[in-house]
Amino acid sequence: MTTINGEVAVGFEPVREAFAANFDQHGDIGAAVCVYQDGRPVVDLWGGLADLDTSRPWTRDTLQLVYSATKGATATAAHLLAQRGALDLDAPVAKYWPEFAANGKAEIPVRWLLSHQAGLVALDEPVPLADALAWSPMAAALAAQRPQWTPGTAHGYHGRTFGWLVGEVIRRVSGRTPGRFFADEIADPLGLDFFIGLPASERDRVSRMVYRQPDLDLTTVPTESIPEELRELVAAWRDPNSFSNRAFQVTEPAEIDFNSPEVQAAELPASNGIGTARGLARMYAALIGEVDGVRLLAPETLASATKEQAAGADQVMVAPSRFSSGYMLPTETDPLTGPSAFGHTGRGGSLGFADPEHGIAFGYAMNHIIGGPNDVRAKSLAEAVRRSLA
Numbered sequence: 001m002t003t004i005n006g007e008v009a010v011g012f013e014p015v016r017e018a019f020a021a022n023f024d025q026h027g028d029i030g031a032a033v034c035v036y037q038d039g040r041p042v043v044d045l046w047g048g049l050a051d052l053d054t055s056r057p058w059t060r061d062t063l064q065l066v067y068s069a070t071k072g073a074t075a076t077a078a079h080l081l082a083q084r085g086a087l088d089l090d091a092p093v094a095k096y097w098p099e100f101a102a103n104g105k106a107e108i109p110v111r112w113l114l115s116h117q118a119g120l121v122a123l124d125e126p127v128p129l130a131d132a133l134a135w136s137p138m139a140a141a142l143a144a145q146r147p148q149w150t151p152g153t154a155h156g157y158h159g160r161t162f163g164w165l166v167g168e169v170i171r172r173v174s175g176r177t178p179g180r181f182f183a184d185e186i187a188d189p190l191g192l193d194f195f196i197g198l199p200a201s202e203r204d205r206v207s208r209m210v211y212r213q214p215d216l217d218l219t220t221v222p223t224e225s226i227p228e229e230l231r232e233l234v235a236a237w238r239d240p241n242s243f244s245n246r247a248f249q250v251t252e253p254a255e256i257d258f259n260s261p262e263v264q265a266a267e268l269p270a271s272n273g274i275g276t277a278r279g280l281a282r283m284y285a286a287l288i289g290e291v292d293g294v295r296l297l298a299p300e301t302l303a304s305a306t307k308e309q310a311a312g313a314d315q316v317m318v319a320p321s322r323f324s325s326g327y328m329l330p331t332e333t334d335p336l337t338g339p340s341a342f343g344h345t346g347r348g349g350s351l352g353f354a355d356p357e358h359g360i361a362f363g364y365a366m367n368h369i370i371g372g373p374n375d376v377r378a379k380s381l382a383e384a385v386r387r388s389l390a
Helices: 011-027 067-083 108-113 129-133 138-146 161-174 180-192 200-205 228-238 261-265 279-289 299-305 377-389
Strands: 004-008 029-036 040-051 194-196 273-276 308-313 321-323 341-346 350-354 359-365
Touching: 011 029, 011 040, 011 273, 011 377, 029 180, 029 279, 029 377, 040 279, 040 377, 067 180, 067 194, 067 273, 067 279, 067 299, 067 341, 067 350, 108 161, 129 138, 138 161, 161 273, 180 194, 180 279, 194 279, 200 261, 200 341, 228 299, 279 350, 359 377
Parallel strands: none
Antiparallel strands: 004 040, 029 040, 029 359, 194 273, 308 321, 341 350, 350 359
């Protein structure tokens, strides 16, 4: 059995039990979970291995790449600029980024970048990976790109492009790259262990990810053998021209090695945030209240940031989704801790969210990338928090 390290406040023991079960029953290799309540940590746990090959243990300060859970941090940076009056989310993107007006995009508001309504999920011509890591060539490609649907008429998860789109607006408005702005204005004041663009000095603390191959490749299964409710999704996976595929093929090569030092050092504000579960939870705690004297967003800013903007059929995920301006909202299949919650998942299982109704903030980071409907790790932890609250 994996040794579970850390502390749990009285009443939150179900979270420790669920965390241990993730190792014993659900495939965790190395992981951490943290929960804040009313601005104070009530759960701070870690265990397992940070590197399966070398048996390096996961420690209190192990860093983990959290994929799209990064989007919550990037959205927070945009809302901080809006709160300061430097950015109007309902103004055209082109007000801040004039080149973006090309190809019929002059009237797209900033808010549609955050809510996945801009129709810029893919590129007609993918950008070389080295250029994407360098930032400016990818920003230029997106500025020139025509939307894939009439903006504002539908929504679809901008899995990769979200980071450059929102990040370039942050850069134009603040004069700093999104990773630098996040470090200066959010991470440093709160003492967060979380980076968008990993400093070389922190490299040795990063856990190494392990990827589970699917037990069954549904794209090879005859259509008549696929459950009816999955056929539309599988058809999208099989179609190389579907948004489900093209949204994650904006670079050449399309597959990105997120374990590589070059990728981790770059700023990919949609997908390469690296930090601790504690850092994620602490950031979300400071969104809904004070943490050691620091609050990021005022109540009125938070209400605007978390108001539903898009819901229903997702053009990329081929399933219902709900988004506010940059955050995922609870759904029937992912209820988090209640209807007031907001946050963001990441590929393979990572999760950060806050629930202002209960004063809860949550962070979970792990290095075994599983994902899919059979991955219950994050859901079981959120359910354990609900039981603790009850």
